[in-house]
Every structure is written in C-alpha cells, then in structure tokens.
Amino acid sequence: MYIDFRREFAAAAALTVFGVLFAAFAALFLPLGSFASMGPGMFPIIVGLLIFILGVAHGAVTFLAYRRAIDPGEGNSEPIQWHSLVVVVSAMAGFSTVIKFFGLIPAIIVLTAIASLGSEKLTIRHAFLIAIGLVLLAWLVFVWALGLPFTLIDWPF
Amino acid sequence: MGTDLFGQFLGQLALGFETALSLENLLFCAIGVTLGTFLGALPGIGVLVSMSLLFPITFHLEPTAAIIMLGGIYYGTTYGGSMSSILLNVPGTPANAVACLDGFPMARQGRAAVALSITTLSSFFGASVGILVIMLFAPTIAAYALEFGPAEYFSLMLLGLVAASTISPGSPIKGIAMVFVGIAIGLVGTDLNSGVHRYTFGLLELRDGISLLAVAMGLFGVTEVIASIRTVKQGDVSRESISFLAMIPTRDDMRRFWMPSIRGAAIGSFIGALPGTGGVIASFLSYATEKRVSKTPEAFGHGAIEGLIGPEAANNASDQTAFIPTLxxxxxxxxALALILGVLMIHGVSPGPSMVTERPEMFWGLIMSFWIGNAFLLILNLPFIGFWVRILTIPYYILYPAILFLVCIGLYSVNNSVFDMWMVVLFSLFGYGMRIMGLSAAPLILGLVLGPMMEIQFRRTLIFSGGDFTAFVDRPISAVFLCVTAVILGWTLLSFIRSKSKPVEQAAMGE
Incomplete structure (x- = not known):
C-alpha cells in the first residue's frame, strides 16, 4: 500500500490549524492566570500549542519522506466514499428533523428510506421490511422494555 | 495474612456474588454477553463500535446493572470475534486477527468445529485466569493508590495516554496529537474552578461539555458504516461441518490444549493490566511465544492448534485484567475501558481507589459478574454455535440501516435532544475525515475521557507547589511514572526516526 502524501499533508495541516485556533481562542477570550493559580485558559493554551507543534512535526516528517520517495504518485489508499458519506449523513439528519415534529415511527421510516439509497443491493422490498422490523424493535426495546416516553407518531399542525 | 483478612475477603466475594446474582443484574449480564458475541461475530463491528452502539441502553439502567451489561458487551465481542476469524478469515475484532492465521487453515481442513470449540475453551480458561488476577491484585493496588496525590495521578494519566497512543501501529506523532485533540474536545464546557464557559460559542447546550456518547457514536459507529457500506463483502460459510458432535476435540487436541492456554493466559493477564496495551498486543505476543517454544514451528500458519489456543487465551485474559487500572x-x-469509565462517570460513580471501600457492592458485583458472564459465553458458544454461524452470513446491506437506527434512537433516547443528534452528525463527518487522513479515533477517546481529570490534577499539583514544576518529580512515584513515559517516548521516536531514515521504497513504508 502506497502512502497518499496529500492525505498526510492534509492531516498535518488539520492538526496545525486546529492547534492554533484552539490556543488562540484561549489566549484571546480566557484568563490565563499564573502557574501557581491557573485561570481557565492556561491548560487549553498548552494543549493547543502542543497540537500545533505535533501538527508541524508531522508535516516535517511527511515532507522528508516525500522528498525521499522514489515515486510519490497519488497513492492508492482507501478511496473516499462520497456517496455513502452523503447518504448516511442525510439519513441521520432526516431522522433528527422528522422525530421532532412527527414522532418516532415516521423518523425511522425516513431514516431507512434515505439509508437504503446507500447500497444498490438493498431493494425497496428489503428496505420496507427493515423499516417494519426496526419500528417493532424500537417499540419492543425502547418503549416497552425500557419504558421511555417516546412520541410514536405526531402531527404538529 | 490473618484469618480476619481472609474472612473479610470471603465476605466481599459473597457480597459480590449476591449483587451479581440478583435477577436484574443476571439478566443484563446475559443480554450484554449475547449482544457482545452477536456484534463481535459480525465482521467490521469491533468492540468500540459495539459498545458505542449499545451504551445508550445502559443509560437507562441502575449504575451496577449498566456497568455489568457494558462489561459483558466488552468481553463478549472477543468471543464472537474469533468466529469470523476462523470461518471467514476476517477478524471480527482486531484482537482476533491472530486467530485467522491458524484458525482459518483449520477450517479449510474441515476442522472448523473443533477450532471453534477449542477457541471457546481457551477463551474461557484465559478469562478465568484474568478474573482471578483481578480478585487477588485489584484490592491491594487500590489500597496502595489511596496514597496517590495529584502529581501521581497526573503523571500516571500522562503515562497511560502516551503508552496507548505510541504502542498502537501507525505514526506515533499522529497518535499523540490525537490524544491532545481529545483532551481539547474534553475541555469544552464549564470550567469547574472558575465557572467560566470555555469554547461554548454561546451555545447553552455545550455548558456541560460535548456528549461522550455523540463523539463515540460518530467517530466509531457511523464512520465505520460510511466506510463499510460499499466495501464489506458478505460471508460465505458452509454450515454442514459445524455439528455438535464434530465440535468435540480429540484426545490429542486436549493434550495440546493446556500449556498454550496457561502461557497465553499469563501473557494476557500481564499485558492487559499495563496501560496502553491490550488484547491485540497480548494475542500477537502469545502467538510469537507459541511459535518459539513449539517443536514444529513450521506448522504455524497451516492450522497449528497451539497458534489458536494461546492467543485466544491471551486476549480474553487481557480483556479482564484491563479492568484493574480502570477500577x-x-x-x-x-x-474500550475509557468508554466504560465514561459511562460510570455519567452515572455519577467515579472509579478509583475509594470505589473498593465506598461502593463494594458495585466493585465486587462487577468482578463476580465476570464469572457469570464467561459461563454464559461458554454456553452460548458451545451448544448454540450453529446459530452464531448463521449470523455471519447476514449481508451488510441489511445491517447498516439497523446500525444507523441504533445510533439515532439510542442517542435521542438519552436526552430527547435534537442538539445531540446534530453533534453526532458533526462527529460523523469529523470521524470520516479523520479516517481518510489516517488520524486514529481511539487515542482521541482516551484523551476526551481523561482530559478533564488531567487538568484538575495538573492545576492542583501546581497550586500546592506554588507554581513550581519540580512538584511532579519530587514525589518518587510520580517521578517513576514520568521517567517511564519519557523512556517510552524516546524509544518510540528513536525507532520511528530509524524506520523513516532508511532509504526504503514507497511500498515498504505503507501499512
């Protein structure tokens, strides 16, 4: 497996930027105090700076490896699953939105419906059966066994 | 040791059994190990995914029942994980990866049933040794740790974090960086000393910090789903060979059973109790040991039963002794233990040396429940193996909607909070991004759980010393912890630099 240098540099950049922002927030908005009597900002600024330093170090190590590499290429690490990412995030967002207004059962149906777009092997008939199964499971485990006050179905208008 | 002390010990064991044998705890122990085996057997669902999927359920239970069930899920996955290693050549959890080496060849030779039963037996043996080690050493260590001050705690936590993030494979720089990212995320919320809101950006929901549940589910559960939907292949198992009769080991198998089990259990018990190590390292070490002591090392990799027995005893023993530092x-x-600790803290229990004396029913109840849970696992895995084998053939496209459902309903059931739902969406995006960039989520969770405690101990030490940093090395125990930390760091960086400075070809530098 080849190293994907772009991803390694991206990791270094992400760590560096996160560290700087985290430390900067502490420096700007939180009292630092002294080491004998630390304010709320002291520990965060140390943590932020350490992340920044480690990010820079990772960048440097990656850069050295990149220079030495015989053929940097593009690497062939795990491909990014854009399709799955969008489907999964939309399915969860759908659940979160629907459960607030319409209750649990519609939320599960929406979740399954959107999630089923993720795999071409999952037919509509299967998705339908899964949705029914999950509704029953939700009722059995969370409502009946654990006795949680879920609104099963609701109409807000 | 006087008779009084022994009598006291027996009294505590009785108390533990009484707690563990209450109907409620028995039930949740059984549910925990069953679900653990189930999820562990499914390829692509490891211990962290299983625990993060199921811990909202434990939220609604009594603290003792919750921890017993969560513990059951944790060690149950290791039993389940060896099934897919043996039958599919795909490790159910990373700790079972070694079981593929000789377990799968055994299955190819038509000895799958024996491989499964002998694995269960050695797992049970390893776990039993591990539990005995906890029973003997945990109270002593706890009594000793009562002497620890803030400097010792801080240094020990640092040691644990450094060990955990550098021993695991991959770049140690990235591992340590992720620990600090976890600590940073753990700092969000109200500062306990001053009451100042940190990093909340005016959001009232963040006053109590970022929910551990949301982070764990996003980083482990959902990220795994995104990466697996189109990549996990369905298992293909022939069911005929797994009859109950075929599971009975031959006399020769049993003769070869004991020594690897004992060695594996010893290695696992030791490795498990150390900070930062665990089942993966224990099982690899045990495999290497068996290969070295064997008279026929060339048989390893071609179905040597010792290569299956030793590591499986080791990883189960280490699962149990890993509870020692946590409790x-x-x-x-x-x-995984960080998640267990997190759940205890959510329930208002702070594990530590005082737990043994203040919450003996919980402490001993949990330890005694390990016996019960492992006995359940023995039953689940021997007579009912056929059922679990069928589980392996469930296609992933049926599983993943159910996993997403568990994430959503589980999290929502905790606070009925839509805000938490958006947090899990956010952390799913982070988690997948991290995965793509090769940034590991496991050290982040450790940092997240330990971060707030570390800050408290760090501040306390320096308040007592008036800002003098020598306070960390003045106390001998703390100084030892810091020295060990420095040695691990130095050794890791040295070997890392050495491996990087060799003029290697690209291909050799990857995984």
Whole structure:
C-alpha cells in the first residue's frame, strides 16, 4: 500500500490549524492566570500549542519522506466514499428533523428510506421490511422494555 | 495474612456474588454477553463500535446493572470475534486477527468445529485466569493508590495516554496529537474552578461539555458504516461441518490444549493490566511465544492448534485484567475501558481507589459478574454455535440501516435532544475525515475521557507547589511514572526516526 502524501499533508495541516485556533481562542477570550493559580485558559493554551507543534512535526516528517520517495504518485489508499458519506449523513439528519415534529415511527421510516439509497443491493422490498422490523424493535426495546416516553407518531399542525 | 483478612475477603466475594446474582443484574449480564458475541461475530463491528452502539441502553439502567451489561458487551465481542476469524478469515475484532492465521487453515481442513470449540475453551480458561488476577491484585493496588496525590495521578494519566497512543501501529506523532485533540474536545464546557464557559460559542447546550456518547457514536459507529457500506463483502460459510458432535476435540487436541492456554493466559493477564496495551498486543505476543517454544514451528500458519489456543487465551485474559487500572485507579488503559469509565462517570460513580471501600457492592458485583458472564459465553458458544454461524452470513446491506437506527434512537433516547443528534452528525463527518487522513479515533477517546481529570490534577499539583514544576518529580512515584513515559517516548521516536531514515521504497513504508 502506497502512502497518499496529500492525505498526510492534509492531516498535518488539520492538526496545525486546529492547534492554533484552539490556543488562540484561549489566549484571546480566557484568563490565563499564573502557574501557581491557573485561570481557565492556561491548560487549553498548552494543549493547543502542543497540537500545533505535533501538527508541524508531522508535516516535517511527511515532507522528508516525500522528498525521499522514489515515486510519490497519488497513492492508492482507501478511496473516499462520497456517496455513502452523503447518504448516511442525510439519513441521520432526516431522522433528527422528522422525530421532532412527527414522532418516532415516521423518523425511522425516513431514516431507512434515505439509508437504503446507500447500497444498490438493498431493494425497496428489503428496505420496507427493515423499516417494519426496526419500528417493532424500537417499540419492543425502547418503549416497552425500557419504558421511555417516546412520541410514536405526531402531527404538529 | 490473618484469618480476619481472609474472612473479610470471603465476605466481599459473597457480597459480590449476591449483587451479581440478583435477577436484574443476571439478566443484563446475559443480554450484554449475547449482544457482545452477536456484534463481535459480525465482521467490521469491533468492540468500540459495539459498545458505542449499545451504551445508550445502559443509560437507562441502575449504575451496577449498566456497568455489568457494558462489561459483558466488552468481553463478549472477543468471543464472537474469533468466529469470523476462523470461518471467514476476517477478524471480527482486531484482537482476533491472530486467530485467522491458524484458525482459518483449520477450517479449510474441515476442522472448523473443533477450532471453534477449542477457541471457546481457551477463551474461557484465559478469562478465568484474568478474573482471578483481578480478585487477588485489584484490592491491594487500590489500597496502595489511596496514597496517590495529584502529581501521581497526573503523571500516571500522562503515562497511560502516551503508552496507548505510541504502542498502537501507525505514526506515533499522529497518535499523540490525537490524544491532545481529545483532551481539547474534553475541555469544552464549564470550567469547574472558575465557572467560566470555555469554547461554548454561546451555545447553552455545550455548558456541560460535548456528549461522550455523540463523539463515540460518530467517530466509531457511523464512520465505520460510511466506510463499510460499499466495501464489506458478505460471508460465505458452509454450515454442514459445524455439528455438535464434530465440535468435540480429540484426545490429542486436549493434550495440546493446556500449556498454550496457561502461557497465553499469563501473557494476557500481564499485558492487559499495563496501560496502553491490550488484547491485540497480548494475542500477537502469545502467538510469537507459541511459535518459539513449539517443536514444529513450521506448522504455524497451516492450522497449528497451539497458534489458536494461546492467543485466544491471551486476549480474553487481557480483556479482564484491563479492568484493574480502570477500577483501582480510575485510569483506563484502553479506549474500550475509557468508554466504560465514561459511562460510570455519567452515572455519577467515579472509579478509583475509594470505589473498593465506598461502593463494594458495585466493585465486587462487577468482578463476580465476570464469572457469570464467561459461563454464559461458554454456553452460548458451545451448544448454540450453529446459530452464531448463521449470523455471519447476514449481508451488510441489511445491517447498516439497523446500525444507523441504533445510533439515532439510542442517542435521542438519552436526552430527547435534537442538539445531540446534530453533534453526532458533526462527529460523523469529523470521524470520516479523520479516517481518510489516517488520524486514529481511539487515542482521541482516551484523551476526551481523561482530559478533564488531567487538568484538575495538573492545576492542583501546581497550586500546592506554588507554581513550581519540580512538584511532579519530587514525589518518587510520580517521578517513576514520568521517567517511564519519557523512556517510552524516546524509544518510540528513536525507532520511528530509524524506520523513516532508511532509504526504503514507497511500498515498504505503507501499512
């Protein structure tokens, strides 16, 4: 497996930027105090700076490896699953939105419906059966066994 | 040791059994190990995914029942994980990866049933040794740790974090960086000393910090789903060979059973109790040991039964002894135990040396429940193996909607909070991004759980010393912890630099 240098540099950049922002927030908005009597900002600024330093170090190590590499290429690490990412995030967002207004059962149906777009092997008939199964499971485990006050179905208008 | 002390010990064991045998705890122990085996057997669902999927359910239980069930899920996955290693050549959990080496060849030779039963037996043996080690050593360590001050705690936590993030494979720089990212995320919320809101950006929901549940589910559960939907292949198992009769080991198998089991259990018990190590390292070490002591090392990799027995005893023993630092010091050595600790803290229980004396029913109840849970696992895995084998053939496209459902309903059931739902969406995006960039989520969880405690101990030490940093090395125990930390760091960086400075070809530098 080849190293994907772009991803390694991206990791270094992400760590560096996160560290700087985290430390900067502490420096700007939180009292630092002294080491004998630390304010709320002291520990965060140390943590932020350490992340920044480690990010820079990772960048440097990656850069050295990149220079030495015989053929940097593009690497062939795990491909990014854009399709799955969008489907999964939309399915969860759908659940979160629907459960607030319409209750649990519609939320599960929406979740399954959107999630089923993720795999071409999952037919509509299967998705339908899964949705029914999950509704029953939700009722059995969370409502009946654990006795949680879920609104099963609701109409807000 | 006087008779009084022994009598006291027996009294505590009785108390533990009484707690563990209550109907409620028995039930949740059984549910925990069953679900653990189930999820562990499914390829692509490891211990962290299983635990993060199911811990909202434990939220609604009594603290003792919750921890017993979560513990059951944790060690149950290791039993389940060996099934897919043996039958599919795909490790159910990373700790079972070694079981593929000789377990799968055994299955190819038509000895799958024996491989499964002997694995269960050695797992049970390893776990039993591990539990005995906890029973003997945990109270002593806890009594000793009562002497620890803030400097010792801080140094020990640092040691645990450094060990956990550098021993695991991959770049140690990235591992340590992720620990600090976890600590940073753990700092969000109200500062306990001053009451100042940190990093909340005016959001009232963040006053109590970022929910551990949301982070764990996003980083482990959902990220795994995104990466697996189109990549996990369905298992293909022939069911005929797994009859109950075929599971009975031959006399020769049993003759070869004991020594590898004993060695594996010893290695696992030791490795598991150390901070930062766990089942993966224990099983690899055991495999290497068996290969070395064997008279026929060339048989390893071609179905040598010792290569299956030793590592499986080792990883189960280490699963159990991993509880020692968590329960006696309140410092988890691995991400899975960090989740268990997190759940205890959510329930208002702070594990540590005082837990043994203040909550003996919980402490001993949990330890005694390990016996019960492992006995359940023995029953689940021997007579009912056929059922679990069928589980392996469930296609992933049926599983993943159910996993997403568990994430959503589980999290929502905790606070009925839509805000938490958006947090899990956010952390799913982070988690997948991290995965793509090769940034590991496991050290982050350790940092997240330990971060707030570390800050408290760090501040306390320096308040007592008036800002003098020598306070960390003045106390001998703390100084030892810091020295060990420095040695691990130095050794890791040295070997890392050495491996990087060799003029290697690209291909050799990857995984």
């Amino acid at each position: 006696t010091l309140g410092i988890p050595g691995s991400p």
